[in-house]
Amino acid sequence: MTSAPEKTSLDAVGADVLRVAREQVLERGEGLAEAQLLEVLRLGDEHLTDLLALAHDVRMRWCGPEVEVEGIISLKTGGCPEDCHFCSQSGRFPTPVRSAWLDIPGLVKAARQTAETGATEFCIVAAVRGPDKRLLTQVREGVKAIRADGNDIQIACSLGMLTQEQVDDLVDMGVHRYNHNLETARSHFPNVVTTHTWEERWETLRMIREAGMEVCCGGIIGMGETVEQRAEFAAQLAELNPDECTMNFLIPQPGTPYEHYEIVEGKDALRTVAAFRLAMPRPLIRFSGGRELTFGDLGTKQGMLGGINAIIVGNYLTNLGRSADQDLEMLKDLKMPVKALSDSL
Template identity: 35%
Template sequence: MNNPLLEKVTAGRPLSETEALTILQARGAALTSILAGAHYLREQAFGNRIELCSIINAKSGRCAENCSFCAQSAHHRTTAPVYPLKSEDELVAGALAAAAASSHCYGIVTSGTTIRPGPELDRILAALRRIRQETPIEPSASLGLLDEPTAQALAAAGCVTYHHNLETARSFFPQVCTTHDYEQDVETVRVAKRAGMKVCCGGIFGLGESLEQRVELAMTLRDLAVDSVPLNFLNPVAGTPLEGSKLLTPLDCVRIIALFRYLLPTTRIAVCGGREHNLREFQSWIFMAGASGTMVGNYLTTTGRNAETDLQMFDDAEVQVHAC
């Protein structure tokens, strides 16, 4: 089947916004062709190999930011757990468990705008050093907005990847968060890159953004040349402003994944939060749509699928897990 978008991408020419939008609008046979192209692009870049990632909710709740989707925001009334930073041993134990589950990357995630120099950062740095020494896994950190000294300290401690999502398009961001500016998030990505870390940066879909704004986010991430992109789909949380939002359809999720694969043909793309609720029986389609990995285990405040079910899905999809 003729696929001019695939031909253009394989020729090394980036798609325009108008061309990218057609991916999100594809239906029927046109969508089948789009997915076949996305599958081809994934296999060209990664073969049948996928990478898994895991996270630990290292510090939960009481976040000063007012992100409309977030269960941990102090601005919302949710039942999300609230606790201080976990101990160094707990952070390292999480890495050992993630490595045992075949994860390639393990993220230490803290709630709040940022982590300032002091005991908390020192504990995280000590845990990162131990994880590099005691496990084969690549450690990652997601500590909010980042300054140059902190970024350099993280890199020196062995943090391979810094994770910081833009969440949505710049044009839609004021509808999602008003407690900090979008440019602060963009600058955090740049700071992490300057410190020599890889950057994992993506967003969450189903917040009320338009198709055009989904393309806008993808274009921004392409311009920033991030190393990996986590794609999340809203799982509405009671007590947040978005608690009544409708889930995306499985094929909406599939089209979003394909969009990112066409715009970022050689970038790692992982499907993360919300896949169980939004994709439902279509979860194995993420690889046909171009994803080169997924998150396993639990998320920050919600539970994921059991490992056996995911491992069976990987076998059924004939993809091979690349462990650390």
């Protein structure tokens, strides 16, 4: 049991952590370093409200009030040769997901429905190590068909690891943003994936950046990483300086090595959201998979007021999400304007 003097001392330490963060991140726009992020992640629950308020202030100052809304669609589902231990689309695990391809009319319809929600971003995803010729042809035809449908929504892709030639092809297609998650801290990655390396993912991100596409990169919280590795991961993402960071929370998938992992506790998840914002004052930080399970409705609102400024609406790749109407109503209640397509082009 903590004594009164000890509690007073801990309160003072926590207040000092927040004071330094306010001066460094809010006032100067400089993200916290790894050691500072660890201090944030170790703050007691009594500091959580103030931490979330600071992260929200940072978001408002350096990003503004708008929220970017995105829909995603799986062009090629399941049958992936990689062994990412969290993923139900890996062909190495006995999961219920089976390999399937979406046709071009289905892709056009999904893009149209996404645009009708008010979203400005449509991401085409494939469960692959990297795209082969067939997949890239399908993406090219899909992008053309979406444009022929009169849809001006911005198109992003997430197709695994790329070669330079493939990067150039995507630029030529008009893909403006590419998602490729580092997934977790470099030190923890070998525990999560063994069929490729963290460095291979980093190399794809480097080529994307140099080609002029926007970089979308984040990962999944709750895969057995330590609090120190969460701080490490946030600092590594900040070094990458992505245009967008996706924040996923583990959904234990049946048949995967992580099927019995526990859900991240809500307060720890909120602390992590705030820490990522204090590491990266300016990028989009997007609520992605697992937020419904980890937070519920109330916690999702808390996260939106704790540094988040982008969300995926509708369903995810192999999991159901909230309806777009529910999320748009939530943003309306929070008086958070949805970023307009005309402002993003």
